[in-house]
Amino acid sequence: MNQIPTNLMAPGGDTETRCVPHVAASPMHSVRGLERRDLEEVADIFLRVFRRIERKERRAAALPAVVAHLAEVYLDCPWLDADRGSLVLLCGDGAIRGFLGSIQLPMSIDGRPLLASAMGNFMVAERERHAGAGLDLLRTHLANGLDVHFTDTANRTSLAMRRGMRFELLPFHSLEWVLPLRPARLAVERAGRRWPSLPTRLLDRAVRPIDAPLRRSLRLHEMRGDHPTVGDASRHELFAFAVERVRQRRFRPEWTAERFEWLLDRASKRTGNGPLRLREARDGNGRVVGRWLIYAEAGSVASVLQVFAVPRRETAVVAALIRDADELGCLAVRGSAEPELIEALYTVPGILFHHKGATAARTADPDVMAALRAGDVSIGGLTGESWTRFVSDTF
Secondary structure: OEOOOOOOOOOEOOOOOOOOOOEEOOOOEEEEEOOHHHHHHHHHHHHHHOOOOOOHHHHHHHHHHHHHHHHHHHOOOOOOOHHHOOEEEEEOOOOEEEEEEEEEEEEEEOOEEEEEEEEEEEEEOOHHHHHHHHHHHHHHHHOOOOOEEEEEEEOHHHHHHHHOOOOEEOOHHHEEEEEEOOHHHHHHHHHHHHOOOOOHHHHHHHHHHHHHHHHHHHOHHHOOOOOOEEEEOOHHHHHHHHHHHHOOOOEEEOOOHHHHHHHHHHHOOOOEOEOEEEEEEEOOOOOEEEEEEEEOOOOOEEEEEEEEEOOOOHHHHHHHHHHHHHHHOOOEEEEEOOHHHHHHHHOOOOOEEEEOOEEEEEEOOHHHHHHHHHOOEOOEOOEOOOOOHHHOOOO
16 A cells, blocks of 8 residues: 555564654654654554544544554564664654655565565655655655665555656556456445445345356356366465575565564454465376465455466466365455466456556666566565555454
8 A cells, every 4th residue: 555645555673763863854844763652643644544534433443453563564573674664754743744664675686685675654644735745755765775665556646756756667566457256246245345334235145146147257167277286385385485486586585484474474464355375286296386375265355465386387376276266255356467477367268457556666776677677576465565454454
């Protein structure tokens, strides 16, 4: 969730006070590093800007959960460089009016270590009064000396701002694919979100007979692939497989078992699309052809967090993933259009593509820039902010 002025939204380290200097941005406002004492004010802005909760009583009830998640994402990360972390925007009276979150990620280019910032929760409290101050937040963050700054959730307004600061768009990473599995029930679920007073349970039962012919038109049985066997994967198995897959990319995360476990622990707390499931597909000889992370449960819109597939087996893995979500009873399944999956996704009947939060990156490193332009990168999923509760959960 990385949006500015209309809204703006990334992990932190265990420190009570940051060493980031107080930066004088103008006589009316200034920027400094996030401190633990700031979390309630930041949480209140998040609830107003992103969740559009106006009632103070409702925000007060949600505040403890948001504060706790802000702390564990932005302040309690074991590898955080606190001097180059998240930032707050202060007005002359000392009140916090904006925030830019940063999840620091150890990464590498051709094996050379780097430290990147996945930028998230980029927000200002009052668009009309503080929109320009959002630029000061961004400029201060970009001057923190990290090797790469990127976002995978920028809206169009935020993207336009970043383009003026030499961010480059990653087109495929900025697309999301969606496949309706139970279209009529999905329409009821979407309508219920927009109009909460609708009798969605009654409507859901009423439209179920309509889904049978609609599902036949999706031709799921025509999906290519050799129908591998799908089952659960352990964390250890997923880690080993994921490391091997991302190793094929020039610009990639440097996951250790401890870092991967830390990310999975926190990703497991996101529940807006159902529980996090670690799944795998094996061919007829018992060989693993793919593993993936997906938030899914019966009646949900399943959300694919990340897919790792053996080269040239992507079509079988995508087909297995979709069949698995269908058998679970999901209304639809969606995920990021990762470049290595594009050809496989094109084989799926009825699939739709649309713009999601844009992925864009900025770096002064020529090797990283070359990899970004060539698409030879592993960004998104656990390498970003899509695993946080801020993306989907109701507080």
